[in-house]
Structure formats: C-alpha cells, structure tokens
Amino acid sequence: DVPSFEDFLSKRDYMGAITLLEFQHSQDANADVALWMAYCAFHLGNYKKAFDIYTNILAKHGPIKNVVVNIACCNFYLGMYTESKAALEKESQSGLKTRLNFHLSHKLGDEVALMEYHQQLQDILEDQLSLAAIHYLRAHYQEAIDIYKRLLLQNRE
Numbered sequence: 001d002v003p004s005f006e007d008f009l010s011k012r013d014y015m016g017a018i019t020l021l022e023f024q025h026s027q028d029a030n031a032d033v034a035l036w037m038a039y040c041a042f043h044l045g046n047y048k049k050a051f052d053i054y055t056n057i058l059a060k061h062g063p064i065k066n067v068v069v070n071i072a073c074c075n076f077y078l079g080m081y082t083e084s085k086a087a088l089e090k091e092s093q094s095g096l097k098t099r100l101n102f103h104l105s106h107k108l109g110d111e112v113a114l115m116e117y118h119q120q121l122q123d124i125l126e127d128q129l130s131l132a133a134i135h136y137l138r139a140h141y142q143e144a145i146d147i148y149k150r151l152l153l154q155n156r157e
Contacts (some may be wrong), residue, residue, distance in 0.1 A: 005036070014040040031061045038070065047077040069096050076100060081107050095122070099130045115145050125151065 008017035017087035018040045024033050038053035056078075058067050068091045075084035085104050088097055102117035121127040132147035 012043075014044045018044070031057055031064060035064070035067075042070070042074065042077075047074045050074050051078065066094075066096070069094065069100065072097075072100055076104065076107075095124070095126060099127060101132065102130055106137060125155065 002020070005020055008014070008020060013025070018037060020031055021037045021040065027133050034053055034057050038050045038057070041047075041053060042050035050070060051112055054071045054074065057064060058071070068087055072084040072087040072091070075081070075087060075095075081104055084100065085108070088101060088104075091097055096115055098120045100116065102121065103135055105111075105114035105117055118131070118134075121131055128147055132144045132151075135141070135144035135147065
C-alpha cells in the first residue's frame with residue numbers, strides 16, 4: 001500500500017513526497033502538483049530546483065499566491081540577495097515578506113532597513129524565531145537565548 005502525499009509530508013519525507021508528485025505530475029501537469037514539488041525541493045535544500053519550478057509556474061500560470069515570495073526565498077538561500085530583494089519589491093505585504101526583508105537587511109548590511117523591518121515584526125512564532133536568529137547572527141547571544149526560552153515555554157507541544 002503506497003503512503004499518501006499527506007503521510008509523506010507529516011513524516012517530513014520530502015524525497016518520498018517528490019517521488020509521488022513526479023509520478024502524479026507526469027500524468028497531470030497542474031499548478032498544485034508543481035507547487036508541492038517546489039515546496040518539497042526547497043525543504044530538501046535543493047533551492048535551485050525549487051527556484052526553477054517556481055519560475056516555471058510563474059511563466060505558465062502567472063502570479064499565483066506566494067510564488068514570487070517563494071522565488072525570493074530561493075534566491076536568498078542561493079546567496080542572490082539583490083535578486084531576492086528585487087523580487088520582493090513586486091510583492092504585496094505579508095509576514096513572510098517582512099521576515100525575508102529583515103534577513104536580507106542583515107545580509108546586505110542595511111541597518112536602517114533592519115530596524116524598520118524589526119519594528120514590523122509581530123509577537124508570533126515565525127517572527128520571533130527570525131528575531132532570535134538575527135540576534136544570534138549579530139552575536140547578541142543572550143537576547144537570542146531569552147527569545148528561545150520564552151518561545152519554548154509558550155509552545156510546549
């Protein structure tokens with residue numbers, strides 16, 4: 001009995017998920033399958049493959065929700081920071097866009113933008129993890145530890 005796509009995702013078996021999706025994609029070339037293939041490739045650390053899939057989706061189907069931000073994320077992990085920033089300029093406001101701009105500001109050494117995006121962060125898990133990561137990268141270890149401790153206490157599950 002072949003596991004379902006959801007089974008692969010819940011076990012974080014992205015390679016199994018991609019294998020299943022590639023089989024499905026060969027039979028049905030819709031955007032949803034391609035989006036999941038890009039998601040799995042990204043989470044496997046294959047940012048170039050994810051970038052190529054997202055770019056192909058954008059060319060074939062137009063601007064589907066989050067595709068441009070996901071392309072910017074791929075560019076970030078590929079070290080293409082200026083390309084990532086340029087892609088984000090076209091995109092509407094979102095939490096992921098703010099977090100990515102926050103990290104880009106750090107990578108590009110733009111202190112003014114870093115503080116601007118810091119002010120936009122909210123008290124939600126993803127934003128606080130980004131804040132802790134930037135504290136760590138800037139050698140503000142105690143601030144990072146304090147955030148991680150607070151998050152662990154709030155999210156015991």
